[in-house]
Amino acid sequence: MAETAPDGGDRVKRLEAEGDIAADYLEELLDIADVDGDLDMDVDGDRAAVSIVGASDLDVLVGAEGAVLESLQELTRLAVYRETGQRSRLMLDIGAYRQELRKNLVELAREAGDEVKESGEAIKLSPMTAFERKVVHDAVAEMGLTSE
Known part of the structure; x- marks a missing residue:
């Protein structure tokens, strides 16, 4: 058993x-x-x-x-x-719509995160669905940054 x-x-x-x-x-x-x-x-x-x-x-x-x-x-x-x-x-x-969307959102989050690290200023992104926000929050957190 x-x-x-x-x-x-x-x-x-x-x-x-x-x-x-x-x-x-x-x-x-x-x-x-x-x-x-x-x-x-x-x-x-x-x-x-x-x-x-x-x-x-x-x-x-x-x-x-x-x-x-x-x-x-x-x-x-x-x-x-x-x-x-x-x-x-x-x-x-x-x-594979979400799979592709996730890839694009991670790229967007990394670019925004790099810009924040460089400038020290917060960035505001366009409104997103719950799924999109979660992907971005997770990607930003991996960079050691916080998001709202």
Whole structure:
């Protein structure tokens, strides 16, 4: 009989179950929308991560500045909540949009951080979504700076 960490094994199983529920929901949605795409599931830290990949027409699911993606993520989280009764922090990515966005935001944060270190003056960035703010805060913290 294999033993699992009291907390870790159960947590991973719960997150994998969230990913399965999300994937089922998204598969139905893709069928209804008549959009092709493959689903990849993973556990990324303390959240389930689901990605829709492999189709050329995924831009319609991302929308302008990721607005449709954000909405689909919230709907998917609600589908998980409906099944589990627990709030989900699931992260949805479509066509590597968030992956590319994260890369660009880290670059922006590093450039801003370098400028702050050089000038000693605070910099104000454009308004961002919660996801974008978290990426920037983390990148700036890695540079030994603080952000608001």
